[in-house]
Amino acid sequence: xxxxxxxxxxxxxxxxxxxxxxxxxxxxxxxxxxxxxxxxxxxxxxxxxxxxxxxxxxxxxxxxxxxxxxxxxxxxxxxxxxxxxxxxxxxxxxxxxxxxxxxxxxxxxxxxxxxxxxxxxxxxxxxxxxxxxxxxxxxxxxxxxxxxxxxxxxxxxxxxxxxxxxxxxxxxxxxxxxxxxxxxxxxxxxxxxxxxxxxxxxxxxxxxxxxxxxxxxxxxxxxxxxxxxxxxxxxxxxxxxxxxxxxxxxxxxxxxxxxxxxxxxxxxxxxxxxxxxxxxxxxxxxxxxxxxxxxxxxxxxxxxxxxxxxxxxxxxxxxxxxxxxxxxxxxxxxx
Ligand code: PHE
Numbered sequence: 001x002x003x004x005x006x007x008x009x010x011x012x013x014x015x016x017x018x019x020x021x022x023x024x025x026x027x028x029x030x031x032x033x034x035x036x037x038x039x040x041x042x043x044x045x046x047x048x049x050x051x052x053x054x055x056x057x058x059x060x061x062x063x064x065x066x067x068x069x070x071x072x073x074x075x076x077x078x079x080x081x082x083x084x085x086x087x088x089x090x091x092x093x094x095x096x097x098x099x100x101x102x103x104x105x106x107x108x109x110x111x112x113x114x115x116x117x118x119x120x121x122x123x124x125x126x127x128x129x130x131x132x133x134x135x136x137x138x139x140x141x142x143x144x145x146x147x148x149x150x151x152x153x154x155x156x157x158x159x160x161x162x163x164x165x166x167x168x169x170x171x172x173x174x175x176x177x178x179x180x181x182x183x184x185x186x187x188x189x190x191x192x193x194x195x196x197x198x199x200x201x202x203x204x205x206x207x208x209x210x211x212x213x214x215x216x217x218x219x220x221x222x223x224x225x226x227x228x229x230x231x232x233x234x235x236x237x238x239x240x241x242x243x244x245x246x247x248x249x250x251x252x253x254x255x256x257x258x259x260x261x262x263x264x265x266x267x268x269x270x271x272x273x274x275x276x277x278x279x280x281x282x283x284x285x286x287x288x289x290x291x292x293x294x295x296x297x298x299x300x301x302x303x304x305x306x307x308x309x310x311x312x313x314x315x316x317x318x319x320x321x322x323x324x325x326x327x328x329x330x331x332x333x334x335x
Pocket of ligand 1: 318
């Protein structure tokens with residue numbers, strides 16, 4: 001083939017090459033071992049010396065030129081490929097990240113924290129007691145003797161009896177209220193006392209919209225020389241005012257608990273809503289002081305047990321206590 005034509009053809013094909021693979025083919029076609037230039041060199045053998053020299057020189061020149069063009073094109077193509085890759089691999093650090101789902105506090109935890117804070121600001125200390133109780137602390141020491149009909153107020157989950165070393169069978173229970181912590185605390189501390197006890201309680205009864213087999217109570221106990229029911233009313237009104245931050249009404253009804261005398265029940269309502277039973281309360285019964293090894297002649301006090309679930313229901317306008325324990329995310333995500 002004519003060398004001039006060869007060069008023009010090669011130039012065209014090099015220009016057309018879209019990527020390195022194409023360019024490589026062009027390289028092989030012209031500069032490869034069996035390529036066009038090689039063919040020209042092979043044909044030189046048949047020529048006379050003068051012609052061979054001339055043509056050989058020309059062929060070498062064309063070969064060099066094609067090589068140069070290919071190298072240049074190759075550089076261009078590599079640069080182009082690099083740009084494409086960089087564009088594809090580009091990371092926009094300003095784009096919003098993937099959101100990680102994190103948990104949040106349960107509405108009862110929120111309410112409990114708020115309530116504790118209010119009482120702490122009024123000088124109460126937070127005290128805890130065990131969920132698994134003995135019959136003594138949950139009942140007897142609270143002036144609720146065995147076979148007394150009042151025990152039926154607290155339907156109880158009993159645990160399997162344990163046989164102890166002495167072969168005496170003792171039966172533990174899930175505490176039915178937080179009142180046993182009154183005894184536990186008074187056994188170990190001398191008045192004046194001012195404590196609150198948040199805790200989970202359990203009752204073996206049918207559930208409905210305002211009762212569940214588990215719930216949270218907040219026990220309160222204040223003991224000093226001259227404590228009266230008026231002090232109780234003032235403290236509880238102050239607490240409810242701070243908690244609800246809106247005007248609410250409260251109502252004290254006479255009631256009965258074996259561990260307080262007199263006893264009352266406190267109902268609360270917001271606006272024109274329904275009255276909701278919120279807590280039991282009363283003046284600490286002399287027998288309770290005795291069982292705690294305090295002299296009832298020296299001390300007076302009041303105690304109360306607030307239903308934390310009920311507080312949360314009023315706060316968030318929830319109409320079924322069982323939602324708190326349902327684990328239903330549609331419910332929980334609202335808080
Ligand atoms: N422990 C009582 C209950 O669970 C509530 C209460 C506490 C009543 C303290 C009086 C004093 O129903």
